[in-house]
Amino acid sequence: RGKLIKLNRLRSAGAGQRGVSMENKKKRIFSGIQPSGELTLGSYMGAIKNWVALQEEYDCVYCIVDMHAITVRQVPGDLRRRALEQLAQYLACGLDPRKSILFIQSHVPQHAELSWVLSCYTQFGELSRMTQFKQKSQQHADNITSGLFTYPVLMAADILLYQTDLVPVGEDQRQHVELCRDIAQRFNGVYSDTFVLPEAFIQRVDQGARVMSLGNPLNKMSKSDPEGCVNLMDSPEVIQRKFKRAVTDSETCVRYDKENKPGVSNLLTIYSAATGKSLEEAQEIFAGQGYGVFKPAVGDAVIELLRPIREEAARLIKDKAHLESVYREGARRAGRVAQRTLDKVHRKVGFIAR
Numbered sequence: 001r002g003k004l005i006k007l008n009r010l011r012s013a014g015a016g017q018r019g020v021s022m023e024n025k026k027k028r029i030f031s032g033i034q035p036s037g038e039l040t041l042g043s044y045m046g047a048i049k050n051w052v053a054l055q056e057e058y059d060c061v062y063c064i065v066d067m068h069a070i071t072v073r074q075v076p077g078d079l080r081r082r083a084l085e086q087l088a089q090y091l092a093c094g095l096d097p098r099k100s101i102l103f104i105q106s107h108v109p110q111h112a113e114l115s116w117v118l119s120c121y122t123q124f125g126e127l128s129r130m131t132q133f134k135q136k137s138q139q140h141a142d143n144i145t146s147g148l149f150t151y152p153v154l155m156a157a158d159i160l161l162y163q164t165d166l167v168p169v170g171e172d173q174r175q176h177v178e179l180c181r182d183i184a185q186r187f188n189g190v191y192s193d194t195f196v197l198p199e200a201f202i203q204r205v206d207q208g209a210r211v212m213s214l215g216n217p218l219n220k221m222s223k224s225d226p227e228g229c230v231n232l233m234d235s236p237e238v239i240q241r242k243f244k245r246a247v248t249d250s251e252t253c254v255r256y257d258k259e260n261k262p263g264v265s266n267l268l269t270i271y272s273a274a275t276g277k278s279l280e281e282a283q284e285i286f287a288g289q290g291y292g293v294f295k296p297a298v299g300d301a302v303i304e305l306l307r308p309i310r311e312e313a314a315r316l317i318k319d320k321a322h323l324e325s326v327y328r329e330g331a332r333r334a335g336r337v338a339q340r341t342l343d344k345v346h347r348k349v350g351f352i353a354r
């Protein structure tokens, strides 16, 4: 009888709802991107490409994190437009609402609710050490809000609400995922097992874990640096212009050497991630060629990679009814899973059930 009760508990904990038998329960994946700018080649190679592949084998939840975006000032109309465009681009990249849950963070209020509880289990010192906070508070020195500071707690809530096993992100987000794990471990230690401990799931370096800026290859490619950054929706002409202007070095040899040739190494990585060829193959292809051949060839590879995505996204953005049905259904499904975790957390910390 004890066994049966345990089995029923496990079922109600979610295995049944995930649509798979308990013997081979799929692992849960969660990730998100801020609609604070256009989607970039960096976020595609570092994150979305991986997300698409993972849908086949995992139980995936992908989010548009608009609540994170307002940690720095946004123009409301632009934020709304970009959130919808981002959904169209997720679909165009191959995310499939029949396989994965796709939703908008502010539509699932459990994220904000769990975030408050977790903030009471996160140390001020831990948040002060976050690299992204240090960088962003320099960039936005006139507007360092408490939201910018507690950003990683909201991110921990995103991940922990879904009992996530793996978080596919670019290298720059590793520190946040590690903090999330520390918070989960602390909470579990105080109240017994409540959260699954998540792990960052990071792409191989030659497949785009950290795509660098074309203008300054010592910085990561980011939406806040328009010239060094390729957007998913850039036209072929714009993409080609950005690659032709990419910063390289005074040698003329196409060779991977991250220390001494960061620009060329970044372009080789992008070529390799865009074509699926290894870094060795890429170096062989361009052996003996000058940068005048190499740079436009990388541009062409990226144009071909992004062309179908751009065309499909442009088609999808016109179909507002379809996009609405995807994000509504996504929020409904996400909310169900999230509420289960939130109920458990509220019970454990001592709140009276509603």
Ligand code: TYM
Residues within 6 Å of the ligand: 030, 031, 032, 033, 034, 035, 042, 043, 044, 045, 046, 047, 065, 068, 154, 155, 158, 159, 167, 168, 169, 170, 171, 172, 173, 176, 208, 209, 210, 211, 212, 220, 221, 222
């Ligand atoms: P965000 O919106 O800055 O970036 C989205 C994703 O793209 C990856 N990325 C890159 N990867 C390689 N090279 C680059 N140049 C590059 N630029 C961006 C990022 O690592 C990220 O995976 N805090 C997150 C959003 C977030 C989140 C979450 C992620 C909120 N809640 C929960 C995972 C789970 C962020 O700011 O990503």
